[in-house]
Amino acid sequence: MKETFFYAIPDNLLSKAEVGRRVSVPFRNRKVIGYILEKRHGDQEEGLKEILEVMDEEPLFTEGLVPFFRWMSDYYLYPVGRFIQSALPGGLNAQPFKTGQITEKGLQALKRLSENSQERSLLSWAKENPGKRLPSPLDMAYTLQKKGWLTIESRTRKRRVGPLIRKFVRAKEGLDLQSVFQVEDSSIRAKNETEFLQTVFNSDGVLLKELSAQFSNGAYLVNKWIRKGALEKYGAPVVRNLAGEVMFPSLVPSQLYDQQKAVLGEIEDRLKKRRFSTCLLYGITGSGKTEVYYRAVEEAIQQGRRALLLVPEIALVVYMEGIFRSRLGNRVAIYHSGLSEGERYDQWVRTVRGEVDLVIGARSALFSPLPKLGLIIVDEEHDFSYKQEEGPRYQARDAAVVRGKLEKALVILGSGTPSVQSFHHTTTERYQLLSMPERIEKRSLPEVQIVDMKAISQGEPGNGIISPILRAALEKTLTEGKQTILFLNRRGFNRVYLCRSCGQPIRCTNCDVALIYHLRENRLACHYCGFRSQPENRCATCGHEGMKAYGFGTERLEQELREAIPDSRIARIDRDSTRRKGQTFLILKRFSEHEIDIMVGTQMITKGYDFPEVTLVGVLAADLSLGFPDFRAGERTFQILSQVAGRAGRGDQKGKVIVQTFNPEHYAIVTARDHDYASFFQMETALRGQLGYPPFSYLACLKIQGNNSDTTANMAQRLGQGITGVLERWPRRGREIQVLGPAEAPLAKLKGKYRWQILIKCKGAELLHYFLREIDALTRKMLRGSGVSLIVDVDPYQML
Structure with a gap:
């Protein structure tokens, strides 16, 4: 539904019906859930239907977010109500949905409809799934309803999350510890009883769970002193603890470098003007952008405003949260899809109540209900992860600029490899360019060596994926006691199972793609829909026996390294190895503490991490992304190579990068080798201009x-x-x-x-x-x- 509608507010709901709250309203012949986007005062129009119920005690979003929601709906052609629903924490929405009940006529029709009929398919589903949500789109369901074969009903799924209530213990009102000692001195028998009472009386309330953990007889002492009338239990909401330990505590640097001072001066001037503007902070990898971000956030907070920091990966949220929380304290919230529904609810509520000064999050944090928003930072603004590919298909970086404009905030887009679009905007003066062209402490950029894999004989497929040059560099780095990152943007063990007779692969039954073999599970898996099956030796196409695995992924690279260099400590970081909550954090923490010598990973490891002991980066199959049917393939390749290369040599020792490729002359690979963004931008925009692609269309x-x-x-x-x-x-x-x-x-x-x-x-x-x-x-x-x-x-x- 793309339109918005007006309703009358009955007198008994006037005080509760505020912008940002959900309401139940009559719509045509049913009840639906909606959001209040605007409240008008004065005489009400005649004939308006009345709101039936206000469903929230406090707003779910601020009034200042409403123009942003409307703009997003209009630009991305997505219904505003569904946009808001997708922005709110999962489990918070009371979601209306349609169910279908097959009728007697429908059962009769089911017997005579053809096997491949869409009508038969939907009727069969309704028969087997009574009470469940009908699959979209609903057009076919309504057609079957008109024929009398299906009855459609409206239902509402209630919200699944709310505040977490925990038991606390506190002293009874009016009592002090001294009076308890005077009256009950003879009752204090346990050795730790005095300490227990001091703990409770010296606080506003202690979690019952914490008392039980601190005192072995805590439960007994609580019940004893409740019976004596000195203590009482009560329930209170608590924030679900997700902060954990600080991975990289950030200390105030002894000095700022000249390029940081110059950039910060421009940023602070713009913050003081309290007007909207957009700056592209082009700082090469290792130039000190994170410290600039922190100082900008600090300045915004000192002005009584709040800040939003977007990063492209969940793992980077954890990394950045540790850095900022170690200096800003607990008025920092984090928000991303990796949190549980309850954790997201708590972070959202803290934000809407004004209890935080900074929100750090991935793409979905764009909608955080921060009041008095003064600064938006989009780190790694070039990253393709900012584009949502399901539901409302928005680009979070571009939308962040619009939110900044609507809220009169400063927007900083930061990158060591700016997107072609953003850098183009600096040439047309739409964005202000801020440059940090040097690494801190004048550290040099890593040397990049290209290895032409066409010139290296590898024999039969599967006989080795690490070139002799990379192998020698790996062994040298280990001997020196330094660390290595190996980047391969392919998950799994083998890429494809092929028939040696007809050449056909084993394909996913749901998708037009070959299945990938995973050694650990001994399964073939589809990386698009999740379908899994056992490896087969017989070809489903021609019946020939003798399927063979070809190609390689991160899992196989890890195994080959363990066989080649058995004494090294190796870890893999990709979507398969980090499924468990917190696993990414643990691997990165171990790597930061030098408990891992070699880290193998997909593009998750190319982001803005700072590991000073990494002196070697190896890139296997650098030209993978060039094969995408996409006009941005060259841009994607340049950015990934430059970013992963930037992980090397961030400490005292110069870094080295070895890039294995079958396309050593491609301009994206050559300019990445030379750290030459200007030449890449010139060649890329010339090509896009000829073809009429963005940013020229x-x-x-x-x-x-x-x-x-x-x-x-x-x-x-x-x-x-x-x-x-x-x-x-x-x-x-x-x-x-x-x-x-x-x-x-x-x-x-x-x-x-x-x-x-x-x-x-x-x-x-x-x-x-x-x-x-x-x-x-x-x-x-x-x-x-x-x-x-x-x-x-x-x-x-x-x-x-």
Whole structure:
């Protein structure tokens, strides 16, 4: 639902109906849950329906966030209510949903419908899943309801989280410890009883659990003194403890370097003006950006304002939280999807109540309800993780700039390898460029050596993935007592199981991709939908026996290292090895304390960590990202190589980087080797200018998907014809819009859905959105009842 609606507030709810709270309201012939976005005073319009119930005791978001929610909904073409729902902590929303009950007529229809019928598929699902949420889209369900085959009901799933209540113990009001000693002196028999009473009376309340841990007879003493009328138990909400230990305590540096002082001077001047502006902080890896961030946050807090720091990975949230909390104390909140629902709830409530000065988080922290927001920092602003690929498909970096504009805040985008888009904005004076071109203490950048893997014979596939040059450097680094990072952006043990007769791989049943072998589980797995199966020796395509594994991933690299260098201490950090909560933190902590010699990982290890003992970085298969069907493939490759190279030589000893590649002449690899961002930017923008890609245009990708291959393909063709027809009716403005497709998506089947795409390219953002709204009614009408859905992805990053 894209519209908003007005309701009357009954007198008994006037004091509770405030912006940011949820309400139950009548809508057509049912009850629904909504959010109050605006409250108007004065005479109410006649005929308005009344609010039925206010569901919250305090607001879930601030009034200042409402314009931001509206802008996000308008720009990314996503209903504002669903946008807010996705922004709030999971488990907090009372979610309405539809269930389907198959009727007697439906049971009869089920017997005569064909096996491949979409109607049969949905009726079978409803029969087997009574009371469960109907799968989207609901068009087919409503069609079956009209035929009398299905009954649709509205239900509401209640919120799953709230405050955590714990038992406390405190002294009875009006009592002091001295009077207890005077009256009850003879009752104090246990050796630790005096200490116990002092602990309780000298506090405003002690957790019962802590008393039991501190005193072996704590439970007995609590009950004894409650019976005597000196103590009492009570329940109170507590914040779920997620802070843990500080991984990298941050000390105030003895001095700031000249480039840091210059940048901070500009930032402080802009903060004092209390006006919106955006700065791109281009500081090479190891230049001291984190200290600049801290000083900027400190300045904002001193001005009575609050700050938001976004980072691209959950592991970086933990890293940054330790640095900032060691200097700012506990008025720091963290927010990311790795927290439990209860932990996210506590952090959200602390923030909306104004109990924190700084929120550090991943992409979803963008919506933190910080009052008096004065500073937004987006670290590693180039990172592709800032683009949301499910639900509302927003770009958190770009949206952060908009939130800063709406709240008159300073926005700092920081990176050692700025995105082409952001750096382009500095050339048009849309952003202010702040530069930090040197590493702190004048440390030199690492030497980068390119190894051409075409020139190195590897024999049969699987006989080795580490070049002799990298192997020698590894052994030398270990001898010197230093550490190594090996980067390979592939999970798993082998990449693919191929038939040696027909060449076909074992594919996922839900997706158009080959399954990846994982040695530890002895399973083939799909990295898109999670499907798993046992390795098979017989080919499902031709029946030949003798499947063989080819290729390599981080798991196999780890095993090969253990066999080649058995005395070294090796750890792997990727999505498979860090599934358990806190596992990433533990591995990074062990590495920081030099309990690990070699760390193998995917792009999780390329981010902004500072490990002074790392002097060698090895990059295996550097050209992997060049194979993506994406105009940003060169940019992605340059950034990943430059970032992982930046982990080397951050201490007293110069670092070395060895890059293994089959494309040593590619401009992205050559410029990364030379630490030459300027040349990369010049070549990349020249290429994009010729092809008309961002930052010289704006894109939207229409993603068409359905359960039936033919139906989806036919609908894609019809939509393409309809959209082209709309364009032809715009003889003048239509020349500024280009429609490419429809074409089958590179991953033609994903998670059981067949997929097609239409790419729309336009010179201006306003014209693009006007065109998308023009075709909205057309596409909705064509899709109704088809069983095919359409996703509009504005500013797409994922072209697969």
